[in-house]
Amino acid sequence: MKIATYNVNGVNGRLPVLLRWLEETAPDVVCLQELKAPQENFPEEALRNAGYKAIWHGQKSWNGVAILSRGAEIAERRRVLPGDPEDSHSRYIEATVDGIIIACLYLPNGNPAPGPKFDYKLGWFNRLQVHAGELVNLDTPVILTGDFNVIPTEHDVYKPERWVDDALFRTETRTAFRELLDQGWTDAIRKLYPEDKIYTFWDYFRNAYARDAGLRIDHFLLNAPMEKRLLSAGVDRHVRGWEKTSDHAPVWIHVS
Secondary structure, eight states: OEEEEEEOSSTTTTHHHHHHHHHHHOOSEEEEEOOOSOGGGSOHHHHHHTTOEEEEEOOSSSOOEEEEESSSOEEEEESSOTTOTTOOOOOEEEEEETTEEEEEEEOOOOOSSSSHHHHHHHHHHHHHHHHHHHHTTOSSOEEEEEEOOOOOSGGGBSSGGGGTTSTTTSHHHHHHHHHHHTTTOEEHHHHHOSSSOOOSEEOSSTTHHHHTOEEOOEEEEEOHHHHTTEEEEEEOGGGGGSTTOOSBOOEEEEEO
16 A cells, blocks of 8 residues: 655646646555645546545645545544644644544644744644644554654755754754654654655755755654554655646655
8 A cells, every 4th residue: 555645735736747646656545735725626526537535624825635545435534633723724634544544734834933933833733742642552553644844853954054943943843843753653764764865845946956955844654553564665756856846745655
């Protein structure tokens, strides 16, 4: 079973890229972030024609998350991260697919930091830790995946000294991510490739993709029952080089 995550950076504007990638790689489950589309404008028919069922939580202009499935039914569990009934951002959706609980998330960017946006990021992170603490100990296999907007270590960024004051790399952000992992989650990419230089995002500016000046901010976290089933993982880096593509590349895992 192949499960992928992809910050598509506008599901309608990037639809040809998304459909091309789906046809080329045929993942069984796909988690999408940054739909940038209201609920009624999600391209359900185009994805159905490509062979995918979908659930989604849209939002006009910003945010938005979705889970796609090729074949297996999607049983939605929740579409809001608990802990703040006033939070109107569409950043979280959770479902069961083929016996696996899959949480698709788009964690806040948090820039500029310090400031209100960074405070919101850390507050959202705290809510995620609380909910993830309940999920991690389930006997059911669980995956937390998506765009975490976290650079975990200096090994995960080109020229880390340039990022020390960025919300993605600040000490508070990396500490929150370590605390999340310490609950018992496994970072799938680093489990299989502990020393490799692996990026999932390259900015549109300063020729970042061609220079390989990237970041690793899209992650797969697995609880213990899921980690035992991990076979392989990777990044479809070449997709970032396509015309009119997202600034992220798809990330995937194979599980038994």
